[in-house]
Amino acid sequence: MRLRSRALSTMCGAIAVLALTVGCEGVTVDTSGAGEPSRAAAGVDGADDTGKNGDKDPRAATSQPPADPKEPAGAREPEAVPSTPTTPDPATSAPGSATPSPTPTRPAIDTRGPAPLLVEGSEGRHVREVQARLQQLGLLQRNPSGYYGTLTSGSVREFQKQRALAQTGTTTPETWRSLRDRTTTPTAAQLNPQTSYPIADPDKRCTTGRVLCISKESRTLAWMIDGKVMAAMDVRFGSQYTPTREGTFKVDFKSRDHHSTLYDTPMPFAMFFSGGQAVHYSADFAAVGYNGASHGCVNVRDREKIAKVFDEVRAGDKVIVYS
Structure with a gap:
């Protein structure tokens, strides 16, 4: 005993x-x-069901039933955790057991349009589409650039104000849906324009013959032949102290590698039309944009475009400068 x-x-x-x-x-x-x-x-094991460390799936805290002692260690497969949250059937749930919280799911992204949230600093084709649609409504005066800056956010804010939406200046999902419903799908030309500003309606003097049609209002140059735009580019003009003259002129002569003796500065692809004033490429315009001004010439910042037009323009072709 x-x-x-x-x-x-x-x-x-x-x-x-x-x-x-x-x-x-x-x-x-x-x-x-x-x-x-x-x-x-x-x-x-330190990873959730998405393979990411850190935030654990709340379902992982549920203990599994112990293995059969007769079963060799490591032979038992853990129960699979469903990737999609499911609601347990009340009839099969254990009495008094806590119901696991479902994992929140993200709203679906509309694949027909841009990403649902664009903010200042965003770049790319989605930004271009938003800009093109704002331009259709007359809310953006610049052509699509693909960069979401202060002008774009201001235009978005104005649209939100008109539609009684939260005036954040960011393209929220609600803003995007409202904008898409009130505009048409932009064309390739609208998404990728040749100039920063929309080309102005040509002056009637530009509709015949071979013409360098230059608008001070839209700050654009259009190379036109018989009313058809062959090329277009951004331009800038002289300051108030050295203004670019307006009127009807002709190309007097061309100078591919011209250098100004008056200002000691290069003037590549120069096409002179009024005394010392000419259309030419400007490295300064390419570098600082509209923060500067010329001494009266018509500056072009796209070297490739002006080089091509320079080869096509002939002495005697018209030059029209208008506001």
Whole structure:
């Protein structure tokens, strides 16, 4: 009897130690002699079900039933966690068990248009489309550039004001839907214009013959033949102290690698039309844009375009400068 009592006491002690070791965590006891308990709960390896460390899926905290002690360690597959949150059937749920919180899903992105959120500093084709649609409504005076700057955010803010939307200046999903519903799909020419500003309606003097048609209002030059625009580019003019003269002129002569002796500055692809005033490429215009001005000439900042037009223009072709 004493031996049986002593054996019973030893067995009870072992059971108590085992209970303290297991605790409340969902683990399985390794009976293979490896000496290392294996975790049975999903997600305990430090990664959630998306493969990203950090934020754990709340479903991973649910303990799994222990493995069959007769089953070799490592042979049991963990239960698969569904990638899409599901609501447990009340009829099959254990009484009193907590219902796991479903993982929130992101709203679907409308693949027919740009990304649902554009802010100042955004760039790319989505920005061009927003700009082109704003231009259709007369809310943006510049041509699409693909860059979301202060002019674009101001135009978006004005559109939001007209539609009683939150005036954030950012293209939110609601703003995009409203803008798309009130405009048409932009054409390739509208998305990728040749100039920063829309080309002005040509002066009637530009509609016949070969003409360099230059608008001070739109700050554009259009090379036209019989009323058809062959090329267009951004231009800038002289300051109030050295204004570019307006009127009807002709190309007097051309100088591919001209250098101004008066101002000691290069004037590549120069086409002179009024005394010392000429249409020519300006590296300064290319560098600083409209922050500067010429000494009266018509500056062009696109070297490739002006070089091509220079080769096509002939001495005697018309030059029309108008406001």
